[in-house]
Each structure stands twice: as C-alpha cells, then as structure tokens.
Amino acid sequence: MSNEFKRGDRVVVKPFFGGLFNRYNEQHGKVVSINGNQVKVEFDDKEYGTQDISGDILSKESFEPHEVNAEIENVGKHFQEVFPKLSGTMGEQMKKELPNHLGYLKNAQASNDKSSVLIESNYLLGSLQVIRNTESELKDWGEEVEVSLDKIQWWAKNL
Incomplete structure (x- = not known):
C-alpha cells in the first residue's frame, strides 16, 4: 500500500481502521520517508x-477550494497578529508587502493558477x-503558517 505514497505527500490516518481505535486516528501530516509498508509521517x-x-x-489528503481559502485566511490572520511585533525598515516593508502577496495568493487560488499559487506561497x-x-522573539513563530502553506502547496500541486 505504501508504494502509492512519496516523500512530501500530505496524508491523513484513516479513522477507526479495522474497527480499532488508533491513537493517530484522523491526524494529518506529511510523508518524510518510506521503508517497505512503513511510512514515516511528520x-x-x-x-x-x-x-x-x-x-x-x-x-492522501485532498482539499476543496473552500478549505484552501480557509488556509489562506489562516495565514493572513497569523501574519496580521505578528505585524505589530516587527521592527525596523524590514518590518515596515513586510507590513506593506505581505498583504499584497496574500491577495495575489487568494486570486491565484480562485483562478486555479497552479504556478502563481506555488510562487506566492513560496x-x-x-x-x-x-x-x-531577524526578530529574536519570533524565532519559534509560525508553525501553523507553515502547515497551512504546505496544505496550500499540496492542493496546487494536485490541480
């Protein structure tokens, strides 16, 4: 079964497989490696x-357009929350540029423009x-943003 997966695939653990509750039931993640039938999932x-x-x-995970849009909104929300913590010239520049790129990402998603979705998410x-x-107090910030952008990229790669 695992031969259908490859590194980087987004996956979900099937619910109640074989009638047994699995501790990873319905958890989502990304394939890191494959060894026989064992798939290493982050x-x-x-x-x-x-x-x-x-x-x-x-x-394999699959996303509907409205789910991708919700992930884009989630990314925007997290960036909005961090903007007040950004300092200096670069912080000011990001406060101006990132909303534009989020808008470009939304437009690309709405038009199913795979290339532009990948460019903007990157x-x-x-x-x-x-x-x-650059912001020492934010060195651990953004795990949720990374996951959302990974989901968006997975969706685009599978258009």
Whole structure:
C-alpha cells in the first residue's frame, strides 16, 4: 500500500481502521520517508511528532477550494497578529508587502493558477523565515503558517 505514497505527500490516518481505535486516528501530516509498508509521517500536531505508520491506514489528503481559502485566511490572520511585533525598515516593508502577496495568493487560488499559487506561497514561506531570523522573539513563530502553506502547496500541486 505504501508504494502509492512519496516523500512530501500530505496524508491523513484513516479513522477507526479495522474497527480499532488508533491513537493517530484522523491526524494529518506529511510523508518524510518510506521503508517497505512503513511510512514515516511528520504530523501537523507537534504533540505526535514524527512516527512510522503502516501505509495501510493512510490516505492522501485532498482539499476543496473552500478549505484552501480557509488556509489562506489562516495565514493572513497569523501574519496580521505578528505585524505589530516587527521592527525596523524590514518590518515596515513586510507590513506593506505581505498583504499584497496574500491577495495575489487568494486570486491565484480562485483562478486555479497552479504556478502563481506555488510562487506566492513560496514567497510567504520565505518571509516567515526572514521574520524568524531577524526578530529574536519570533524565532519559534509560525508553525501553523507553515502547515497551512504546505496544505496550500499540496492542493496546487494536485490541480
């Protein structure tokens, strides 16, 4: 079963597989590696970490456009929350540029423009790294943003 997965795939643990409750039931994550039927999954919920999961109880994630739009809104919300903490010239520049790029991302998603969705989400991921590297109090900020952008990119790659 795991031969259908590849590194980078977004997956979800199937609910109540075989009638047994699984502790990872309905958890979402990303494939890190594959070894036979064992798929190493980095879960979105950091509480679960990275685990080897049987490929038999995994399925690929799929997203509807309204779910992708909700992820874009989530990214925007998190950036809005961090804007007041950004300092200096670069902080001011990001406060101006990031809302524009979020708008470009929304437009690209609405028109199913795969290339533009990937470009804009990569830009936002890069901005996240810049924030972490330049604002010491925010070095651990943005895990939810990363997960949302990963979901958006997965959706675009599967258009």
